[in-house]
Amino acid sequence: MSRFLSVIIKPTLACNMGCRHCYHTPEERSSGGRISFERLEKLFRLVSEEYDGAWFIWHGGEPLTLPFSFFKKAIELQEKYFGTGKVGNTIQTNGLALDNRMVKFCKEKMINIGISHEGPCADILRHDGRRIEDLIVGLSDKERAFAVSAPISKESQSRQAEIYDHFNGIGASISMVPVIPAGCAAKNPGLVPDPDEYIRGSIEVFDKWFNDPDARIPLAPHYLYVLTALGDPQPSDCAHTSCLTKWVCIYPNGDLYPCAKACPEEFRMCSIDGISHMSDAFRTDGFARMLKGSIERRAKCQSCDIYDYCQGGCSIDAYYQCGIGNRDGDSCRIYRDVFRHVKKEVDAVISEKKDLSRLNPMVRDAILGKLVNPMINGV
Numbered sequence: 001m002s003r004f005l006s007v008i009i010k011p012t013l014a015c016n017m018g019c020r021h022c023y024h025t026p027e028e029r030s031s032g033g034r035i036s037f038e039r040l041e042k043l044f045r046l047v048s049e050e051y052d053g054a055w056f057i058w059h060g061g062e063p064l065t066l067p068f069s070f071f072k073k074a075i076e077l078q079e080k081y082f083g084t085g086k087v088g089n090t091i092q093t094n095g096l097a098l099d100n101r102m103v104k105f106c107k108e109k110m111i112n113i114g115i116s117h118e119g120p121c122a123d124i125l126r127h128d129g130r131r132i133e134d135l136i137v138g139l140s141d142k143e144r145a146f147a148v149s150a151p152i153s154k155e156s157q158s159r160q161a162e163i164y165d166h167f168n169g170i171g172a173s174i175s176m177v178p179v180i181p182a183g184c185a186a187k188n189p190g191l192v193p194d195p196d197e198y199i200r201g202s203i204e205v206f207d208k209w210f211n212d213p214d215a216r217i218p219l220a221p222h223y224l225y226v227l228t229a230l231g232d233p234q235p236s237d238c239a240h241t242s243c244l245t246k247w248v249c250i251y252p253n254g255d256l257y258p259c260a261k262a263c264p265e266e267f268r269m270c271s272i273d274g275i276s277h278m279s280d281a282f283r284t285d286g287f288a289r290m291l292k293g294s295i296e297r298r299a300k301c302q303s304c305d306i307y308d309y310c311q312g313g314c315s316i317d318a319y320y321q322c323g324i325g326n327r328d329g330d331s332c333r334i335y336r337d338v339f340r341h342v343k344k345e346v347d348a349v350i351s352e353k354k355d356l357s358r359l360n361p362m363v364r365d366a367i368l369g370k371l372v373n374p375m376i377n378g379v
Contacts, residue, residue: 003052005278006238007043008249008260011035011070013061017094019116019126021151021191023183023262024061034066035252039272041077043250046278048081055088059249059260064097068105075109090114092149095132103139113139113146119166121156125179125191140171147173147220152201154179157193160205168209168217175220176202178334182262182320195330199337206338210345215360222342226363228309229343230370240310240335244291245282256281258290261316290315293324300327310335 012034013024022029047054056078058071071091078087091106092114106113115136122129139146150163160176167174178193185191202222209219210226228240238247249260254272257263267290269281281287298312304327313332321329349359349367356364 004246005047005051005054006057006247007047007054008057008059008247009035009040009043009063010059010061010249010251010260011040011063011074012066012252014065015060015062015094016065016096017062017126017128019094019184020188021125021153021179021183021185023260025183025187029061033252034070035250035254037073037077039250039254040074041080042272044078044081046272046275048086050278053086053088054082055090057260058089058091060092062094062097063091064093064102068101071102071105075111088112092116094126095135096128098135114149115139115146116149116151118150118152118156119148119163121150121153121159121163124153124155125151136172137170147175150174150176151179152176152193152198153191154193154197155191157198157201160201161208164205164209164219168212168215171216173217173220176205177221178331180261180317180320180331182316186320192330195333198330199334202334202338203341206342207345209360210363211358212360213358215362218362222338223362225339225342226346226366229339229346230366238314240313242311244287244294244315248278248281258287259316261314262320263316264319290324293319296325297327300325304336306336306339309339 013029013031014034015022015024015029018026018029075089078089089109090112093116095115095117098113098115103113105111115132116126117129117132117136118125119133122132136148148167152160156163157178163176164174178198179185179191181189181192205219206222209215209222244258247259248269249257249263250272251257256269256272257267258269259267267286269284269286275281294312294315297315297318298307301307301310301312312327313329313335315324317331318324318326318329321331346367348354349356350371356367359367
């Protein structure tokens with residue numbers, strides 16, 4: 001077992017927005033219910049007994065449809081088992097219910113805030129974009145870690161550079177990921193980007209960010225790809241690493257899954273009500289089915305020149321795009337082409353001794369770190 005666990009908590013599937021690409025269908029979101037404090041306390045206790053540390057991501061649905069009192073008590077329960085030094089938290093929200101009291105609480109408890117928003121393209125997938133925009137501008141002036149997550153659809157795939165410019169102007173860190181054909185997007189395939197067009201847009205925004213000496217923000221996943229290309233031994237993101245046994249997701253009814261991305265019922269591990277140790281969840285038939293499919297796919301991936309960097313990619317992306325045991329789904333193609341481009345550009349800066357002052361400061365610092373002390377990046 002890993003000594004660190006990432007736990008996605010879906011305290012409710014209810015939502016106050018209903019985005020077109022949501023992993024959960026309207027029927028799931030309207031099913032009602034929220035996780036009990038008894039289940040939360042058992043989750044915290046079991047994780048604390050087997051792991052040195054953990055990161056909890058509060059997801060949904062929309063977690064902030066629950067009252068402030070819920071999170072106040074939830075964090076109190078968490079601190080009962082972890083204290084304040086071995087645990088971190090992120091709340092991923094659409095922002096509609098995020099008020100000053102919650103922002104202050106997040107600052108006091110060092111809870112990161114993630115806002116789902118696409119800036120100039122927000123109206124494609126969601127509503128109330130103006131309200132969220134005002135919120136993001138306000139948060140950028142506060143001393144609290146927050147970042148924006150922008151799912152990229154077919155309509156916005158060629159506008160990734162425009163989205164970057166928008167958030168760079170605000171000073172809000174941005175992460176862009178393609179919509180996958182799961183949940184609501186499975187019923188509306190017109191939302192899913194064309195891989196070739198997405199790749200073009202992703203490379204365009206990387207080049208713009210990479211060569212911008214005035215860049216104010218990290219751009220994900222591209223910045224992580226730069227670190228990976230430099231030889232950083234840490235995985236670049238959850239979609240491109242051997243994540244199994246390192247992540248778990250709990251639903252409002254206590255069901256445990258190995259992933260939060262519209263994880264199908266066949267990969268359901270168990271209920272937290274029925275286990276005595278967290279490791280029991282990884283000894284179930286549901287987890288074995290995901291593990292078996294992932295092993296089959298990775299065996300086919302090992303001949304690829306970037307396998308060491310992606311570890312066969314995301315099992316759930318593969319499941320929805322080409323079958324969990326197969327390679328070359330859209331997400332695979334996107335990562336392969338974008339990462340190869342990133343690595344080529346990083347390698348060229350080092351081999352050709354290019355003027356680092358023309359690069360964005362985050363890239364410059366990362367490259368200088370490797371040049372000054374190559375062992376920092378494990379090479």
